[in-house]
Amino acid sequence: MGLRELWHRLGSPRWFYTMSRNWPWIFGGLAMALLLTGTLWGLAFAPPDYQQGNSFRIMYVHVPTSMIAQSAYIVMGVAGFMLLVWRMKLADMVLATVVPFGMSMTALSLFTGAVWGRPSWGTWWEWDARTTSMLVLLFLYFGLYALRQAIPRQETAGRACAVLALLGMINIPIIKYSVDWWLTLHQSASFTLTEAPAMPISMWFPLLLNVLGIYCLFGATLSSRLRLEILKREASTQWTRDIILGGRL
Amino acid sequence: MGGHGLYVWLAYGATVVVVLANVVSIRFARRRYAREALALERRKETAQAAGLDVSA
Numbered sequence: 001m002g003l004r005e006l007w008h009r010l011g012s013p014r015w016f017y018t019m020s021r022n023w024p025w026i027f028g029g030l031a032m033a034l035l036l037t038g039t040l041w042g043l044a045f046a047p048p049d050y051q052q053g054n055s056f057r058i059m060y061v062h063v064p065t066s067m068i069a070q071s072a073y074i075v076m077g078v079a080g081f082m083l084l085v086w087r088m089k090l091a092d093m094v095l096a097t098v099v100p101f102g103m104s105m106t107a108l109s110l111f112t113g114a115v116w117g118r119p120s121w122g123t124w125w126e127w128d129a130r131t132t133s134m135l136v137l138l139f140l141y142f143g144l145y146a147l148r149q150a151i152p153r154q155e156t157a158g159r160a161c162a163v164l165a166l167l168g169m170i171n172i173p174i175i176k177y178s179v180d181w182w183l184t185l186h187q188s189a190s191f192t193l194t195e196a197p198a199m200p201i202s203m204w205f206p207l208l209l210n211v212l213g214i215y216c217l218f219g220a221t222l223s224s225r226l227r228l229e230i231l232k233r234e235a236s237t238q239w240t241r242d243i244i245l246g247g248r249l
Numbered sequence: 250m251g252g253h254g255l256y257v258w259l260a261y262g263a264t265v266v267v268v269l270a271n272v273v274s275i276r277f278a279r280r281r282y283a284r285e286a287l288a289l290e291r292r293k294e295t296a297q298a299a300g301l302d303v304s305a
Contacts, residue, residue, distance in 0.1 A: 028272075035268075039261070055253040061264040101271055108267045112260040119256050217268065224275045228282060235286065245290055249283040 013090050013230040014239055020223050027219035034216060038209030046203050055119040060207055062112040064214040065105045069137060070172055072102035072218060076144070077169040080162030090226075092158035093233065095165060096148060097225040101218060103141035110134055129178035133171055140168040154233075 001009075009015045042060035049056035076098050082091035113131065114124045125131065144161050151157035231249070234240045243249060 043257075043261070053253055055256055057257050058260040061260055065264070100274070104267050104271060108264060111263055115256050115260045115263075119253050217271075221271050221275060224279075228275070228279050231286075232282065241290060244283065244286045247287075249279065249286075 010090055011086075011088055013093065013234055014237075016090055017227055017230045020227060023223035024220050024227070027216045027223060031213050031216035031220055034209050034213030038206040038213055041206035042210065046206055047200075049203075052120050055116060058112055058116040060210050062109060062116055063207060064210045065112060066109040066134070067211060068214045068218050069102060069106040069109050069134070070175060071215070072098050072105065073137060073140070073165075073168065074172060075222075076102070076165045077172075080165035083158055083162045084166070089233070090230075092154075092162075093226055093229045094222070095144075095158065095161055097222060097229050099141060099145050099148075100225070101221050103138065103145065105214075106134065106138045106141055110138060129182040130175065133175040133178055136171055137168075137175065140164070140171065143168075 039060060042057055046057065046060075048054050076095055079091040079094040079098070082088045083095060110131070113134075117126070118124050144164055147164060148157045148161050151160055231240050231243065
């Protein structure tokens with residue numbers, strides 16, 4: 001299938017629903033395998049840090065949740081752009097269904113960060129550039145949720161959320177580069193895509209597993225929620241009625 | 250855990266709770282919608298059989 005045909009098909013929620021039948025199971029299975037392995041390795045086998053001792057193990061949950069919180073927002077920004085420019089129905093559905101997962105991951109990132117901050121920084125919270133911009137990200141997620149609930153007309157709600165999602169995208173580079181632009185308490189990146197990590201493999205490999213695992217978890221939850229959203233929004237069509245009456249939900 | 254056990258388990262515990270909540274909430278939402286949608290379809294079929302207009 002060429003790109004043009006794929007683009008055309010993305011306009012059909014029914015096509016996506018049919019194509020993604022196994023996605024929740026595939027992504028869910030991968031997520032479970034990766035997260036279990038990464039977590040067990042990080043908790044039991046990775047050596048303690050020479051400065052932070054065992055509290056560094058919080059990294060194996062804090063870093064993946066922080067990364068996925070930002071990535072989920074980027075997905076919403078892209079979906080918002082596609083909705084505003086091409087009026088793609090599926091884009092609005094993605095915009096609606098990413099919010100719960102993204103919001104919960106952002107809150108979890110802030111919580112695990114606070115819990116890690118207490119033994120390592122001596123404080124649960126600092127108005128640091130990174131922590132503050134992550135808090136702004138959480139407020140953006142809350143705002144997107146509240147805005148969609150507040151506007152009864154679906155099409156208008158979708159466009160309003162798309163605008164807010166796009167405007168909020170400015171926060172993503174601020175979060176990412178805050179540790180470089182300002183003098184912050186928060187440490188710089190644990191690993192990047194372009195450089196070899198400073199820590200030994202026994203420490204960074206479980207982190208890589210957990211990062212991949214959480215992205216697979218995002219894939220599983222998003223595809224599952226999106227499939228349900230498609231059924232709800234296409235409820236007046238015969239193909240969804242056939243699925244419901246056939247007990248294939 | 251060298252005195253850091255409380256912090257580590259607090260962070261991991263919260264993670265497990267949030268991840269499970271995400272998974273479980275989707276399953277509940279799916280089942281709830283299946284129940285409601287099926288009930289609505291059955292009501293429509295009954296109304297149609299009785300000769301009532303269910304086009305709205």
